[in-house]
Amino acid sequence: MKVDYLIVGQGIAGTVLSYMLIRQGYQVMVLDSGSTYTSSQVAAGIFNPVTGKRLVKTWEADKIFPFLEAFYTGMEKVLGAKLFYPMPIYRPYKTIEEQNSWTAKTSSPDLVPYTDTQVNNSAYSKFIHNPYGGMLIKHSGYIDIPVMLQAHQKYLIDQKSYLQKVFTYTDVEVLDGQVVWQGIQAKKILFCEGTYNTKNPYFHWLPFEQVKGELLIVHIPGIQLDHIINRGIFILPLQDDLYKVGATYEWDNLTWETTKEAEQELTDKLKELIKVPFTIIDHQAGIRPASADRRPFIGLHPEYPVFGIFNGLGTKGVSLAPYLAHLFMEHLNKNKELDKEVHINRYFSLYYKSK
The missing domain is CATH 3.50.50.60 (FAD/NAD(P)-binding domain)
Known part of the structure:
Protein backbone atom coordinates (compact mmCIF):
# COMPACT_ATOMS: atom_id res chain seq x y z
CA MET A 1 0.00 0.00 0.00
CA ALA A 43 -11.37 17.21 26.83
CA ALA A 44 -14.27 19.65 27.18
CA GLY A 45 -13.62 21.08 23.71
CA ILE A 46 -14.17 24.72 24.70
CA PHE A 47 -12.87 27.43 22.38
CA ASN A 48 -12.39 30.80 24.02
CA PRO A 49 -10.66 33.88 22.56
CA VAL A 50 -10.11 35.63 25.93
CA THR A 51 -8.67 33.69 28.85
CA GLY A 52 -6.98 33.91 32.22
CA LYS A 53 -7.33 36.01 35.34
CA ARG A 54 -5.76 38.94 33.50
CA LEU A 55 -8.22 38.76 30.59
CA VAL A 56 -5.71 38.13 27.79
CA LYS A 57 -6.60 37.60 24.15
CA THR A 58 -5.64 34.13 22.94
CA TRP A 59 -2.49 33.92 20.83
CA GLU A 60 -3.29 34.64 17.15
CA ALA A 61 -7.02 34.85 17.98
CA ASP A 62 -7.81 37.13 15.01
CA LYS A 63 -6.60 34.39 12.64
CA ILE A 64 -7.55 31.28 14.60
CA PHE A 65 -11.19 31.96 15.48
CA PRO A 66 -12.55 32.87 12.03
CA PHE A 67 -10.65 29.86 10.67
CA LEU A 68 -12.02 27.39 13.22
CA GLU A 69 -15.62 28.48 12.63
CA ALA A 70 -15.34 27.93 8.89
CA PHE A 71 -13.50 24.63 9.39
CA TYR A 72 -15.86 23.00 11.88
CA THR A 73 -19.06 24.09 10.13
CA GLY A 74 -17.67 22.63 6.91
CA MET A 75 -16.62 19.45 8.70
CA GLU A 76 -20.14 19.07 10.12
CA LYS A 77 -21.61 18.99 6.62
CA VAL A 78 -19.12 16.48 5.27
CA LEU A 79 -19.34 14.12 8.27
CA GLY A 80 -23.09 14.56 8.74
CA ALA A 81 -22.70 15.11 12.49
CA LYS A 82 -23.42 18.03 14.81
CA LEU A 83 -20.06 19.17 16.22
CA PHE A 84 -19.99 22.95 16.48
CA TYR A 85 -21.82 24.69 19.34
CA PRO A 86 -21.16 28.45 19.38
CA MET A 87 -22.25 30.06 22.64
CA PRO A 88 -21.10 32.98 24.81
CA ILE A 89 -19.14 32.51 28.02
CA TYR A 90 -20.46 34.37 31.05
CA ARG A 91 -17.69 35.39 33.45
CA PRO A 92 -18.95 36.67 36.84
CA TYR A 93 -16.67 39.15 38.58
CA LYS A 94 -15.19 37.91 41.85
CA THR A 95 -14.68 41.37 43.39
CA ILE A 96 -15.51 45.00 42.71
CA GLU A 97 -11.81 45.50 41.91
CA GLU A 98 -11.99 42.80 39.26
CA GLN A 99 -15.12 44.38 37.84
CA ASN A 100 -13.35 47.74 37.50
CA SER A 101 -10.17 46.22 36.08
CA TRP A 102 -11.90 44.02 33.50
CA THR A 103 -14.33 46.73 32.43
CA ALA A 104 -11.37 49.02 31.74
CA LYS A 105 -9.54 46.28 29.80
CA THR A 106 -12.52 45.58 27.53
CA SER A 107 -12.20 49.08 26.07
CA SER A 108 -8.92 47.97 24.46
CA PRO A 109 -9.22 47.62 20.65
CA ASP A 110 -7.82 44.09 21.00
CA LEU A 111 -10.70 42.97 23.22
CA VAL A 112 -13.65 44.97 21.88
CA PRO A 113 -14.61 42.34 19.23
CA TYR A 114 -14.57 39.55 21.80
CA THR A 115 -16.20 41.02 24.92
CA ASP A 116 -19.50 42.54 26.04
CA THR A 117 -20.03 44.24 29.40
CA GLN A 118 -23.69 45.08 28.74
CA VAL A 119 -25.16 41.99 30.37
CA ASN A 120 -28.49 41.09 31.96
CA ASN A 121 -26.90 39.86 35.17
CA SER A 122 -30.24 39.20 36.85
CA ALA A 123 -30.86 36.36 34.40
CA TYR A 124 -27.91 34.52 35.95
CA SER A 125 -28.39 35.55 39.59
CA LYS A 126 -31.24 33.06 40.04
CA PHE A 127 -28.73 30.22 40.15
CA ILE A 128 -25.24 31.82 40.22
CA HIS A 129 -23.51 33.90 42.87
CA ASN A 130 -22.74 37.09 40.94
CA PRO A 131 -23.10 40.06 43.35
CA TYR A 132 -20.74 42.18 41.22
CA GLY A 133 -22.26 41.24 37.87
CA GLY A 134 -20.26 39.83 35.01
CA MET A 135 -19.30 40.07 31.35
CA LEU A 136 -19.68 37.98 28.22
CA ILE A 137 -16.98 36.52 26.00
CA LYS A 138 -18.08 36.32 22.36
CA HIS A 139 -16.94 34.06 19.49
CA SER A 140 -16.70 31.21 22.00
CA GLY A 141 -18.37 27.82 22.42
CA TYR A 142 -17.42 24.18 22.27
CA ILE A 143 -16.79 21.27 19.92
CA ASP A 144 -18.39 17.91 20.74
CA ILE A 145 -15.11 16.03 20.58
CA PHE A 208 6.74 18.31 26.78
CA GLU A 209 5.20 19.42 30.07
CA GLN A 210 2.26 17.12 30.59
CA VAL A 211 -0.65 18.31 32.73
CA LYS A 212 -3.32 16.09 34.23
CA GLY A 213 -6.86 17.44 34.18
CA GLU A 214 -10.01 16.11 35.80
CA LEU A 215 -13.64 17.07 35.27
CA LEU A 216 -17.07 16.08 36.50
CA ILE A 217 -20.35 15.40 34.73
CA VAL A 218 -23.09 16.75 36.98
CA HIS A 219 -26.88 16.88 36.92
CA ILE A 220 -28.32 20.33 37.69
CA PRO A 221 -32.10 20.20 37.15
CA GLY A 222 -34.16 23.11 35.96
CA ILE A 223 -31.67 25.91 35.20
CA GLN A 224 -31.71 25.34 31.42
CA LEU A 225 -28.37 27.03 30.92
CA ASP A 226 -27.48 27.91 27.32
CA HIS A 227 -24.21 29.74 28.05
CA ILE A 228 -20.89 28.48 29.36
CA ILE A 229 -20.10 29.83 32.83
CA ASN A 230 -16.47 30.45 33.78
CA ARG A 231 -15.16 31.58 37.16
CA GLY A 232 -12.36 29.46 38.53
CA ILE A 233 -14.05 26.48 36.87
CA PHE A 234 -16.23 26.15 33.78
CA ILE A 235 -19.79 24.88 33.61
CA LEU A 236 -20.55 23.58 30.13
CA PRO A 237 -24.18 22.71 29.22
CA LEU A 238 -24.74 19.35 27.53
CA GLN A 239 -28.22 17.82 27.27
CA ASP A 240 -30.93 16.63 29.68
CA ASP A 241 -29.78 18.94 32.51
CA LEU A 242 -26.25 17.51 32.38
CA TYR A 243 -23.16 19.74 32.58
CA LYS A 244 -19.41 19.31 32.37
CA VAL A 245 -17.56 20.99 35.25
CA GLY A 246 -13.79 21.44 35.23
CA ALA A 247 -11.00 21.45 35.20
CA THR A 248 -8.15 20.74 37.55
CA TYR A 249 -4.43 21.11 36.81
CA GLU A 250 -1.93 18.59 38.19
CA TRP A 251 1.74 18.34 37.15
CA ASP A 252 2.95 15.56 39.47
CA ASN A 253 0.40 12.73 39.60
CA LEU A 254 0.36 11.92 35.89
CA THR A 255 -1.88 8.85 36.01
CA TRP A 256 -5.15 8.30 34.16
CA GLU A 257 -6.98 7.57 37.41
CA THR A 258 -9.45 10.01 38.93
CA THR A 259 -8.72 11.28 42.42
CA LYS A 260 -10.81 12.17 45.47
CA GLU A 261 -8.78 15.37 45.84
CA ALA A 262 -9.78 16.62 42.39
CA GLU A 263 -13.41 15.69 42.97
CA GLN A 264 -13.40 17.64 46.22
CA GLU A 265 -11.72 20.65 44.59
CA LEU A 266 -14.26 20.80 41.78
CA THR A 267 -17.18 20.19 44.12
CA ASP A 268 -16.10 23.00 46.46
CA LYS A 269 -15.64 25.46 43.59
CA LEU A 270 -19.01 24.54 42.09
CA LYS A 271 -20.75 25.08 45.44
CA GLU A 272 -19.12 28.52 45.67
CA LEU A 273 -20.34 29.42 42.20
CA ILE A 274 -23.92 28.12 41.99
CA LYS A 275 -26.89 28.42 44.37
CA VAL A 276 -28.72 25.26 43.36
CA PRO A 277 -28.14 21.58 44.24
CA PHE A 278 -26.36 19.19 41.89
CA THR A 279 -25.55 15.49 41.63
CA ILE A 280 -22.28 14.03 40.37
CA ILE A 281 -22.93 11.56 37.53
CA ASP A 282 -19.40 10.85 36.31
CA HIS A 283 -15.76 11.76 36.99
CA GLN A 284 -13.13 11.72 34.23
CA ALA A 285 -9.38 12.29 33.98
CA GLY A 286 -6.97 12.93 31.13
CA ILE A 287 -3.40 14.06 30.54
CA ARG A 288 -2.94 17.08 28.29
CA PRO A 289 0.00 17.11 25.86
CA ALA A 290 1.27 20.59 26.70
CA SER A 291 4.69 22.14 26.08
Whole structure:
Protein backbone atom coordinates (compact mmCIF):
# COMPACT_ATOMS: atom_id res chain seq x y z
CA MET A 1 0.00 0.00 0.00
CA LYS A 2 1.31 3.45 -0.93
CA VAL A 3 0.11 6.68 0.68
CA ASP A 4 1.30 10.23 0.95
CA TYR A 5 1.06 10.37 4.73
CA LEU A 6 0.87 7.82 7.50
CA ILE A 7 -0.62 9.58 10.53
CA VAL A 8 -0.16 8.03 13.97
CA GLY A 9 -2.96 8.92 16.39
CA GLN A 10 -6.57 9.97 15.89
CA GLY A 11 -7.10 12.44 18.69
CA ILE A 12 -7.95 16.08 18.01
CA ALA A 13 -4.63 16.73 16.23
CA GLY A 14 -4.67 13.58 14.11
CA THR A 15 -8.34 13.97 13.25
CA VAL A 16 -8.09 17.57 12.07
CA LEU A 17 -4.82 17.05 10.17
CA SER A 18 -5.94 13.85 8.41
CA TYR A 19 -9.32 15.32 7.51
CA MET A 20 -7.70 18.39 6.00
CA LEU A 21 -5.17 16.38 3.99
CA ILE A 22 -7.83 14.01 2.63
CA ARG A 23 -10.08 16.91 1.63
CA GLN A 24 -7.13 18.33 -0.33
CA GLY A 25 -6.76 15.06 -2.25
CA TYR A 26 -3.82 13.45 -0.47
CA GLN A 27 -3.70 9.72 0.22
CA VAL A 28 -3.68 9.21 3.98
CA MET A 29 -3.62 6.24 6.34
CA VAL A 30 -4.45 6.88 10.00
CA LEU A 31 -3.23 4.44 12.64
CA ASP A 32 -4.85 4.51 16.06
CA SER A 33 -4.49 2.10 18.96
CA GLY A 34 -8.14 2.46 19.97
CA SER A 35 -7.08 3.19 23.57
CA THR A 36 -9.66 4.85 25.82
CA TYR A 37 -6.82 6.58 27.68
CA THR A 38 -6.52 9.71 25.57
CA SER A 39 -6.84 13.36 26.51
CA SER A 40 -9.04 14.03 23.47
CA GLN A 41 -11.75 11.67 24.73
CA VAL A 42 -11.97 13.62 28.00
CA ALA A 43 -11.37 17.21 26.83
CA ALA A 44 -14.27 19.65 27.18
CA GLY A 45 -13.62 21.08 23.71
CA ILE A 46 -14.17 24.72 24.70
CA PHE A 47 -12.87 27.43 22.38
CA ASN A 48 -12.39 30.80 24.02
CA PRO A 49 -10.66 33.88 22.56
CA VAL A 50 -10.11 35.63 25.93
CA THR A 51 -8.67 33.69 28.85
CA GLY A 52 -6.98 33.91 32.22
CA LYS A 53 -7.33 36.01 35.34
CA ARG A 54 -5.76 38.94 33.50
CA LEU A 55 -8.22 38.76 30.59
CA VAL A 56 -5.71 38.13 27.79
CA LYS A 57 -6.60 37.60 24.15
CA THR A 58 -5.64 34.13 22.94
CA TRP A 59 -2.49 33.92 20.83
CA GLU A 60 -3.29 34.64 17.15
CA ALA A 61 -7.02 34.85 17.98
CA ASP A 62 -7.81 37.13 15.01
CA LYS A 63 -6.60 34.39 12.64
CA ILE A 64 -7.55 31.28 14.60
CA PHE A 65 -11.19 31.96 15.48
CA PRO A 66 -12.55 32.87 12.03
CA PHE A 67 -10.65 29.86 10.67
CA LEU A 68 -12.02 27.39 13.22
CA GLU A 69 -15.62 28.48 12.63
CA ALA A 70 -15.34 27.93 8.89
CA PHE A 71 -13.50 24.63 9.39
CA TYR A 72 -15.86 23.00 11.88
CA THR A 73 -19.06 24.09 10.13
CA GLY A 74 -17.67 22.63 6.91
CA MET A 75 -16.62 19.45 8.70
CA GLU A 76 -20.14 19.07 10.12
CA LYS A 77 -21.61 18.99 6.62
CA VAL A 78 -19.12 16.48 5.27
CA LEU A 79 -19.34 14.12 8.27
CA GLY A 80 -23.09 14.56 8.74
CA ALA A 81 -22.70 15.11 12.49
CA LYS A 82 -23.42 18.03 14.81
CA LEU A 83 -20.06 19.17 16.22
CA PHE A 84 -19.99 22.95 16.48
CA TYR A 85 -21.82 24.69 19.34
CA PRO A 86 -21.16 28.45 19.38
CA MET A 87 -22.25 30.06 22.64
CA PRO A 88 -21.10 32.98 24.81
CA ILE A 89 -19.14 32.51 28.02
CA TYR A 90 -20.46 34.37 31.05
CA ARG A 91 -17.69 35.39 33.45
CA PRO A 92 -18.95 36.67 36.84
CA TYR A 93 -16.67 39.15 38.58
CA LYS A 94 -15.19 37.91 41.85
CA THR A 95 -14.68 41.37 43.39
CA ILE A 96 -15.51 45.00 42.71
CA GLU A 97 -11.81 45.50 41.91
CA GLU A 98 -11.99 42.80 39.26
CA GLN A 99 -15.12 44.38 37.84
CA ASN A 100 -13.35 47.74 37.50
CA SER A 101 -10.17 46.22 36.08
CA TRP A 102 -11.90 44.02 33.50
CA THR A 103 -14.33 46.73 32.43
CA ALA A 104 -11.37 49.02 31.74
CA LYS A 105 -9.54 46.28 29.80
CA THR A 106 -12.52 45.58 27.53
CA SER A 107 -12.20 49.08 26.07
CA SER A 108 -8.92 47.97 24.46
CA PRO A 109 -9.22 47.62 20.65
CA ASP A 110 -7.82 44.09 21.00
CA LEU A 111 -10.70 42.97 23.22
CA VAL A 112 -13.65 44.97 21.88
CA PRO A 113 -14.61 42.34 19.23
CA TYR A 114 -14.57 39.55 21.80
CA THR A 115 -16.20 41.02 24.92
CA ASP A 116 -19.50 42.54 26.04
CA THR A 117 -20.03 44.24 29.40
CA GLN A 118 -23.69 45.08 28.74
CA VAL A 119 -25.16 41.99 30.37
CA ASN A 120 -28.49 41.09 31.96
CA ASN A 121 -26.90 39.86 35.17
CA SER A 122 -30.24 39.20 36.85
CA ALA A 123 -30.86 36.36 34.40
CA TYR A 124 -27.91 34.52 35.95
CA SER A 125 -28.39 35.55 39.59
CA LYS A 126 -31.24 33.06 40.04
CA PHE A 127 -28.73 30.22 40.15
CA ILE A 128 -25.24 31.82 40.22
CA HIS A 129 -23.51 33.90 42.87
CA ASN A 130 -22.74 37.09 40.94
CA PRO A 131 -23.10 40.06 43.35
CA TYR A 132 -20.74 42.18 41.22
CA GLY A 133 -22.26 41.24 37.87
CA GLY A 134 -20.26 39.83 35.01
CA MET A 135 -19.30 40.07 31.35
CA LEU A 136 -19.68 37.98 28.22
CA ILE A 137 -16.98 36.52 26.00
CA LYS A 138 -18.08 36.32 22.36
CA HIS A 139 -16.94 34.06 19.49
CA SER A 140 -16.70 31.21 22.00
CA GLY A 141 -18.37 27.82 22.42
CA TYR A 142 -17.42 24.18 22.27
CA ILE A 143 -16.79 21.27 19.92
CA ASP A 144 -18.39 17.91 20.74
CA ILE A 145 -15.11 16.03 20.58
CA PRO A 146 -16.37 12.45 21.12
CA VAL A 147 -18.90 12.92 18.29
CA MET A 148 -16.21 14.43 16.05
CA LEU A 149 -13.75 11.59 16.68
CA GLN A 150 -16.36 8.91 16.09
CA ALA A 151 -17.78 10.54 12.95
CA HIS A 152 -14.32 11.10 11.48
CA GLN A 153 -13.29 7.53 12.24
CA LYS A 154 -16.31 6.33 10.22
CA TYR A 155 -15.31 8.73 7.43
CA LEU A 156 -11.76 7.33 7.45
CA ILE A 157 -13.05 3.75 7.35
CA ASP A 158 -15.28 4.62 4.39
CA GLN A 159 -12.22 6.08 2.67
CA LYS A 160 -10.19 2.92 3.50
CA SER A 161 -7.86 5.22 5.41
CA TYR A 162 -8.04 3.80 8.93
CA LEU A 163 -6.31 0.98 10.80
CA GLN A 164 -6.86 0.24 14.48
CA LYS A 165 -3.38 -0.91 15.37
CA VAL A 166 -0.63 -0.12 17.82
CA PHE A 167 2.25 1.65 16.10
CA THR A 168 5.55 -0.16 16.62
CA TYR A 169 8.66 1.98 16.12
CA THR A 170 10.87 -1.06 15.55
CA ASP A 171 9.02 -1.83 12.29
CA VAL A 172 9.97 1.47 10.67
CA GLU A 173 12.28 1.36 7.64
CA VAL A 174 13.58 4.38 5.74
CA LEU A 175 14.19 3.56 2.06
CA ASP A 176 15.12 6.00 -0.74
CA GLY A 177 13.67 9.05 0.97
CA GLN A 178 10.42 7.32 1.91
CA VAL A 179 9.34 5.35 4.94
CA VAL A 180 7.81 1.87 5.20
CA TRP A 181 5.87 0.47 8.14
CA GLN A 182 4.39 -3.04 8.04
CA GLY A 183 3.84 -2.96 4.29
CA ILE A 184 2.60 0.66 4.13
CA GLN A 185 4.88 2.94 2.13
CA ALA A 186 4.53 6.66 2.82
CA LYS A 187 6.29 9.85 1.91
CA LYS A 188 6.18 10.81 5.57
CA ILE A 189 4.99 9.56 8.95
CA LEU A 190 3.31 12.30 10.97
CA PHE A 191 3.08 11.68 14.70
CA CYS A 192 -0.04 12.98 16.49
CA GLU A 193 0.32 10.81 19.58
CA GLY A 194 -0.52 13.28 22.33
CA THR A 195 1.01 12.31 25.66
CA TYR A 196 2.36 9.05 24.23
CA ASN A 197 5.11 11.04 22.51
CA THR A 198 7.29 10.25 25.53
CA LYS A 199 7.87 6.80 23.97
CA ASN A 200 8.66 8.19 20.52
CA PRO A 201 12.37 7.65 19.68
CA TYR A 202 12.35 10.40 17.06
CA PHE A 203 10.79 13.26 19.07
CA HIS A 204 11.31 12.33 22.74
CA TRP A 205 13.76 15.23 23.08
CA LEU A 206 11.02 17.85 22.76
CA PRO A 207 10.27 19.50 26.14
CA PHE A 208 6.74 18.31 26.78
CA GLU A 209 5.20 19.42 30.07
CA GLN A 210 2.26 17.12 30.59
CA VAL A 211 -0.65 18.31 32.73
CA LYS A 212 -3.32 16.09 34.23
CA GLY A 213 -6.86 17.44 34.18
CA GLU A 214 -10.01 16.11 35.80
CA LEU A 215 -13.64 17.07 35.27
CA LEU A 216 -17.07 16.08 36.50
CA ILE A 217 -20.35 15.40 34.73
CA VAL A 218 -23.09 16.75 36.98
CA HIS A 219 -26.88 16.88 36.92
CA ILE A 220 -28.32 20.33 37.69
CA PRO A 221 -32.10 20.20 37.15
CA GLY A 222 -34.16 23.11 35.96
CA ILE A 223 -31.67 25.91 35.20
CA GLN A 224 -31.71 25.34 31.42
CA LEU A 225 -28.37 27.03 30.92
CA ASP A 226 -27.48 27.91 27.32
CA HIS A 227 -24.21 29.74 28.05
CA ILE A 228 -20.89 28.48 29.36
CA ILE A 229 -20.10 29.83 32.83
CA ASN A 230 -16.47 30.45 33.78
CA ARG A 231 -15.16 31.58 37.16
CA GLY A 232 -12.36 29.46 38.53
CA ILE A 233 -14.05 26.48 36.87
CA PHE A 234 -16.23 26.15 33.78
CA ILE A 235 -19.79 24.88 33.61
CA LEU A 236 -20.55 23.58 30.13
CA PRO A 237 -24.18 22.71 29.22
CA LEU A 238 -24.74 19.35 27.53
CA GLN A 239 -28.22 17.82 27.27
CA ASP A 240 -30.93 16.63 29.68
CA ASP A 241 -29.78 18.94 32.51
CA LEU A 242 -26.25 17.51 32.38
CA TYR A 243 -23.16 19.74 32.58
CA LYS A 244 -19.41 19.31 32.37
CA VAL A 245 -17.56 20.99 35.25
CA GLY A 246 -13.79 21.44 35.23
CA ALA A 247 -11.00 21.45 35.20
CA THR A 248 -8.15 20.74 37.55
CA TYR A 249 -4.43 21.11 36.81
CA GLU A 250 -1.93 18.59 38.19
CA TRP A 251 1.74 18.34 37.15
CA ASP A 252 2.95 15.56 39.47
CA ASN A 253 0.40 12.73 39.60
CA LEU A 254 0.36 11.92 35.89
CA THR A 255 -1.88 8.85 36.01
CA TRP A 256 -5.15 8.30 34.16
CA GLU A 257 -6.98 7.57 37.41
CA THR A 258 -9.45 10.01 38.93
CA THR A 259 -8.72 11.28 42.42
CA LYS A 260 -10.81 12.17 45.47
CA GLU A 261 -8.78 15.37 45.84
CA ALA A 262 -9.78 16.62 42.39
CA GLU A 263 -13.41 15.69 42.97
CA GLN A 264 -13.40 17.64 46.22
CA GLU A 265 -11.72 20.65 44.59
CA LEU A 266 -14.26 20.80 41.78
CA THR A 267 -17.18 20.19 44.12
CA ASP A 268 -16.10 23.00 46.46
CA LYS A 269 -15.64 25.46 43.59
CA LEU A 270 -19.01 24.54 42.09
CA LYS A 271 -20.75 25.08 45.44
CA GLU A 272 -19.12 28.52 45.67
CA LEU A 273 -20.34 29.42 42.20
CA ILE A 274 -23.92 28.12 41.99
CA LYS A 275 -26.89 28.42 44.37
CA VAL A 276 -28.72 25.26 43.36
CA PRO A 277 -28.14 21.58 44.24
CA PHE A 278 -26.36 19.19 41.89
CA THR A 279 -25.55 15.49 41.63
CA ILE A 280 -22.28 14.03 40.37
CA ILE A 281 -22.93 11.56 37.53
CA ASP A 282 -19.40 10.85 36.31
CA HIS A 283 -15.76 11.76 36.99
CA GLN A 284 -13.13 11.72 34.23
CA ALA A 285 -9.38 12.29 33.98
CA GLY A 286 -6.97 12.93 31.13
CA ILE A 287 -3.40 14.06 30.54
CA ARG A 288 -2.94 17.08 28.29
CA PRO A 289 0.00 17.11 25.86
CA ALA A 290 1.27 20.59 26.70
CA SER A 291 4.69 22.14 26.08
CA ALA A 292 7.10 24.00 28.30
CA ASP A 293 6.63 27.29 26.40
CA ARG A 294 2.86 26.80 25.89
CA ARG A 295 3.28 26.59 22.11
CA PRO A 296 2.62 23.49 20.00
CA PHE A 297 5.29 21.28 18.43
CA ILE A 298 5.00 21.25 14.63
CA GLY A 299 7.54 20.39 11.98
CA LEU A 300 9.87 17.79 10.50
CA HIS A 301 12.70 15.97 12.20
CA PRO A 302 16.02 17.86 11.90
CA GLU A 303 17.91 14.82 10.59
CA TYR A 304 15.19 12.53 9.20
CA PRO A 305 12.59 14.70 7.44
CA VAL A 306 10.45 11.64 6.62
CA PHE A 307 9.21 12.02 10.22
CA GLY A 308 6.98 14.90 11.26
CA ILE A 309 5.11 15.90 14.39
CA PHE A 310 1.84 17.74 15.11
CA ASN A 311 1.45 17.75 18.86
CA GLY A 312 1.55 19.76 22.08
CA LEU A 313 -1.71 21.63 21.48
CA GLY A 314 -2.48 21.61 25.23
CA THR A 315 -5.73 23.01 26.60
CA LYS A 316 -6.52 24.94 23.42
CA GLY A 317 -6.51 21.95 21.09
CA VAL A 318 -9.84 22.51 19.35
CA SER A 319 -9.02 26.19 18.83
CA LEU A 320 -5.49 25.74 17.49
CA ALA A 321 -5.80 22.52 15.49
CA PRO A 322 -7.57 23.76 12.32
CA TYR A 323 -5.42 26.84 11.72
CA LEU A 324 -2.14 25.13 12.60
CA ALA A 325 -2.99 21.99 10.60
CA HIS A 326 -3.51 24.27 7.60
CA LEU A 327 -0.10 25.88 8.17
CA PHE A 328 1.53 22.45 8.52
CA MET A 329 -0.14 21.20 5.35
CA GLU A 330 1.16 24.24 3.47
CA HIS A 331 4.60 23.59 4.92
CA LEU A 332 4.55 19.92 3.90
CA ASN A 333 3.24 20.37 0.38
CA LYS A 334 4.21 23.89 -0.68
CA ASN A 335 7.33 24.36 1.44
CA LYS A 336 5.87 27.42 3.16
CA GLU A 337 7.55 28.57 6.35
CA LEU A 338 5.95 27.64 9.66
CA ASP A 339 5.34 30.25 12.33
CA LYS A 340 8.56 30.42 14.37
CA GLU A 341 6.60 30.16 17.62
CA VAL A 342 5.33 26.66 16.79
CA HIS A 343 8.14 25.31 14.59
CA ILE A 344 10.14 22.63 16.39
CA ASN A 345 13.38 24.11 15.05
CA ARG A 346 13.28 26.32 18.15
CA TYR A 347 14.38 23.16 20.00
CA PHE A 348 16.75 21.57 17.51
CA SER A 349 19.65 22.26 19.89
CA LEU A 350 18.06 19.83 22.35
CA TYR A 351 18.04 17.12 19.71
CA TYR A 352 21.73 17.51 18.90
CA LYS A 353 22.58 17.54 22.61
CA SER A 354 20.62 14.31 23.10
CA LYS A 355 22.59 12.40 20.47
